Amino acid sequence: MDFELSDEQNMLKDSVERFVLDNYSMDARAKLANTELGFSRDHWKTMAELGWLGMPFAEEVGGFGGSAVDVMIMMESMGRGLVLEPFLSTVILGGGLVAEAGSPAQIESILPQVIEGNMMLAFAYAEPQSRFNLNDVQTAASKSGDGYVLNGHKAVVYHGETADKIIVSARTSGNSQDEAGISLFVVDAKANGLSRRGYRTVDGQRAADIMLENVTVAADALLGAEGGAYPTIEKIVERAIAALCAEAVGAMQAANEITNEYLKERKQFGVPIGKFQVLQHRMVDMYMEAEQSKSMSDMVAMKLSMDDAKERQKAVSAAKAQIGQASKFVGQQSIQLHGGMGMTDEYSIGHYFKRLTTIEMLFGNTDYHFKKFAALSS
Amino acid sequence: MDLSFSDDDLAFQSEVREFLQTSLPKDVQERTARGLHPTKEAAVRWQKILNEKGWMAPNWPVEYGGTGWTVAQKYIAGQEFGLAAAPVATPFGVSMVGPVIYTFGNQEQKDKFLPRVLESDDWWCQGYSEPGSGSDLASLQTKAVRDGDDYVVNGQKIWTTFAQYADMIFCLVRTDNSGKKQEGISFLLIDMKTPGITVKPIYGLDKENSLNEVFFDDVRVPVANRIGEENKGWTYAKFLLGNERTSIARVGRSKRQVQRVREIAAAEQCGAGKLIEDADFMTKLGKIEVDLMALEYTELRYLSMLSAGKELSAEPSLLKIKGTEIQQRLTELLVESLGMYGAAYEPSEAYDGRNETAPGPDYAHGPMAEHLYLRAASIYGGSNEIQRNIVSKMVLGL
Numbered sequence: 001m002d003f004e005l006s007d008e009q010n011m012l013k014d015s016v017e018r019f020v021l022d023n024y025s026m027d028a029r030a031k032l033a034n035t036e037l038g039f040s041r042d043h044w045k046t047m048a049e050l051g052w053l054g055m056p057f058a059e060e061v062g063g064f065g066g067s068a069v070d071v072m073i074m075m076e077s078m079g080r081g082l083v084l085e086p087f088l089s090t091v092i093l094g095g096g097l098v099a100e101a102g103s104p105a106q107i108e109s110i111l112p113q114v115i116e117g118n119m120m121l122a123f124a125y126a127e128p129q130s131r132f133n134l135n136d137v138q139t140a141a142s143k144s145g146d147g148y149v150l151n152g153h154k155a156v157v158y159h160g161e162t163a164d165k166i167i168v169s170a171r172t173s174g175n176s177q178d179e180a181g182i183s184l185f186v187v188d189a190k191a192n193g194l195s196r197r198g199y200r201t202v203d204g205q206r207a208a209d210i211m212l213e214n215v216t217v218a219a220d221a222l223l224g225a226e227g228g229a230y231p232t233i234e235k236i237v238e239r240a241i242a243a244l245c246a247e248a249v250g251a252m253q254a255a256n257e258i259t260n261e262y263l264k265e266r267k268q269f270g271v272p273i274g275k276f277q278v279l280q281h282r283m284v285d286m287y288m289e290a291e292q293s294k295s296m297s298d299m300v301a302m303k304l305s306m307d308d309a310k311e312r313q314k315a316v317s318a319a320k321a322q323i324g325q326a327s328k329f330v331g332q333q334s335i336q337l338h339g340g341m342g343m344t345d346e347y348s349i350g351h352y353f354k355r356l357t358t359i360e361m362l363f364g365n366t367d368y369h370f371k372k373f374a375a376l377s378s
Numbered sequence: 379m380d381l382s383f384s385d386d387d388l389a390f391q392s393e394v395r396e397f398l399q400t401s402l403p404k405d406v407q408e409r410t411a412r413g414l415h416p417t418k419e420a421a422v423r424w425q426k427i428l429n430e431k432g433w434m435a436p437n438w439p440v441e442y443g444g445t446g447w448t449v450a451q452k453y454i455a456g457q458e459f460g461l462a463a464a465p466v467a468t469p470f471g472v473s474m475v476g477p478v479i480y481t482f483g484n485q486e487q488k489d490k491f492l493p494r495v496l497e498s499d500d501w502w503c504q505g506y507s508e509p510g511s512g513s514d515l516a517s518l519q520t521k522a523v524r525d526g527d528d529y530v531v532n533g534q535k536i537w538t539t540f541a542q543y544a545d546m547i548f549c550l551v552r553t554d555n556s557g558k559k560q561e562g563i564s565f566l567l568i569d570m571k572t573p574g575i576t577v578k579p580i581y582g583l584d585k586e587n588s589l590n591e592v593f594f595d596d597v598r599v600p601v602a603n604r605i606g607e608e609n610k611g612w613t614y615a616k617f618l619l620g621n622e623r624t625s626i627a628r629v630g631r632s633k634r635q636v637q638r639v640r641e642i643a644a645a646e647q648c649g650a651g652k653l654i655e656d657a658d659f660m661t662k663l664g665k666i667e668v669d670l671m672a673l674e675y676t677e678l679r680y681l682s683m684l685s686a687g688k689e690l691s692a693e694p695s696l697l698k699i700k701g702t703e704i705q706q707r708l709t710e711l712l713v714e715s716l717g718m719y720g721a722a723y724e725p726s727e728a729y730d731g732r733n734e735t736a737p738g739p740d741y742a743h744g745p746m747a748e749h750l751y752l753r754a755a756s757i758y759g760g761s762n763e764i765q766r767n768i769v770s771k772m773v774l775g776l
Binding site for chain 1: 380387523654665667669683700766
């Protein structure tokens with residue numbers, strides 16, 4: 001029973017925090033968010049050079065062989081600076097799916113490229129009607145010769161606009177909400193019939209809706225067994241949720257520090273507003289939410305490797321529900337305690353609020369995970 | 379980072395389970411499971427069993443009779459005691475005054491009082507609050523005036539839990555009025571049989587006599603019964619309150635309460651099905667469970683920091699606030715689970731005396747008593763609002 005980091009992990013933490021400190025002032029971030037790309041290819045190269053893009057992958061494919069705790073450490077530190085590079089989309093989701101379900105040839109052709117920073121990935125799982133249900137897939141993949149033809153509409157694909165390859169969930173059999181019959185395909189972003197409508201998201205990142213119209217892929221685009229992708233998707237989404245939880249913890253801690261400082265500086269009625277008990281207690285509640293979120297994020301990182309699927313899912317849903325709730329509270333109250341300043345685009349706190357708001361909804365919002373937790377517990 | 383317990387820890391867990399299974403008296407377990415206080419006789423009987431096993435004082439240093447348990451072992455014991463509905467030892471002696479005596483007392487005081495705490499020969503009570511001094515504890519007015527080798531104590535204490543059972547009271551008294559209010563307080567150990575002490579019962583929301591007023595009328599207390607220095611009592615008092623906060627989360631007990639809600643919900647009819655099939659009710663329980671999990675892992679994280687040699691400031695206040703909120707929400711949900719039988723309520727005295735069963739299903743006897751009693755949980759040990767003041771000052775620097 002131990003929550004302490006190893007020496008190597010402390011070095012990793014220092015290194016990511018240093019990167020954030022050097023590159024993610026609010027001004028620098030705002031500039032990046034306003035570019036067409038939405039992040040920096042130079043930063044991406046740096047991350048590759050530092051070995052971060054290979055963190056969760058096996059050493060045989062050139063990865064670092066890191067654990068979920070290592071990923072948690074990185075995401076938490078990146079959350080402090082609201083880092084924009086597509087680490088979650090490319091490494092945790094896209095790379096995670098390939099490493100989990102890919103054939104040796106797929107792993108060989110994709111992961112080294114990802115690790116070196118030469119290939120970006122995105123995971124297109126959601127659809128306009130699917131809400132948070134990973135099994136709600138209407139996009140169709142029908143057999144054609146040796147390959148498949150894909151047709152459908154994938155929604156709000158984070159970093160889908162800039163990815164080189166899109167991993168698409170599509171139905172090869174069954175009804176629209178069956179868990180069986182879902183397959184994964186690695187689709188080239190430039191494939192004929194694939195069109196992307198890119199847009200900004202409220203958290204300063206970019207996403208795309210992706211239309212697939214008679215997109216033809218070869219048989220070797222199939223990732224894993226035909227019709228059997230659902231458990232893989234669930235598993236990788238669990239990891240993404242754990243990573244997002246850690247990002248939220250970093251963002252909440254930073255938002256609380258900024259707000260706490262503001263309470264000490266801002267004067268009204270002749271005293272710093274932090275002298276008012278009603279604001280002190282609010283700040284303490286925000287602090288307690290972040291503390292408990294940190295505990296849940298650590299817990300879920302450690303439990304991700306559990307074999308007991310039900311216990312693991314309970315841990316994931318509990319963490320996402322608690323952290324979703326905390327993210328909303330800390331984000332919203334940070335704005336409230338800043339008063340008018342909190343409402344401006346220029347000041348940093350609003351950007352934390354907006355990222356925390358989207359984290360709450362990504363991969364299932366608080367209500368969804370409370371219900372899932374309750375169902376798993378009964 | 380690693381959540382698993384060592385083989386030694388797992389062996390310890392088995393030992394605790396086996397001990398509780400074989401040694402916890404059934405009548406004591408039943409009352410605790412229902413949420414009722416043990417009687418004095420039952421509490422002392424159980425504590426003597428604990429002491430025989432050497433487990434009366436897990437938090438004390440080994441030289442004074444502590445267990446020498448690691449942080450993980452203390453956590454495991456807390457969980458297992460909670461899950462087995464084993465009452466924790468009455469806190470006033472072993473958790474409150476004991477550590478003050480071995481930390482600040484002289485050798486004579488240690489020799490005289492500590493063994494009697496371990497053996498439950500003295501039942502202690504806490505003389506802190508006064509009618510005019512609640513959250514503003516340092517404003518207390520009970521006066522102790524030096525007269526030869528004695529202090530003469532006059533004044534009144536209130537909210538004194540189980541003073542009617544007590545052999546001894548540890549008391550904060552004013553020995554100086556000239557300077558800052560915190561600087562004129564002394565810490566006295568007073569024999570409850572001393573002439574001039576009167577205990578008057580206060581009947582609580584639960585119609586039980588847990589609380590009392592204690593009056594001091596020219597009570598002579600030997601100076602030898604003062605802890606540490608005169609006028610330095612506030613330091614010892616704060617030390618005691620800090621200890622109290624860390625033991626107050628009661629995660630194990632709340633886990634058992636979650637099971638109890640489930641058991642009752644599985645038995646209670648609700649429409650065409652059982653209450654346990656009602657999605658709204660179960661989501662309410664699920665939300666408490668998630669909060670309890672967050673509390674549990676926060677406690678573990680803090681314990682891990684302590685065993686890694688790091689220092690905590692006011693972080694344990696979080697455990698007090700969240701722990702007591704969860705305890706209250708769980709007893710509220712237990713009462714809710716009973717439907718209309720949640721309204722039936724008689725104090726245990728009346729129920730014991732009539733030799734008949736309580737109205738409604740057997741499990742309906744208990745939840746309301748605990749629900750009423752635990753409204754105090756967010757008030758005692760420094761109210762949850764005072765805890766927020768402490769975190770604000772100590773951790774956030776506001």
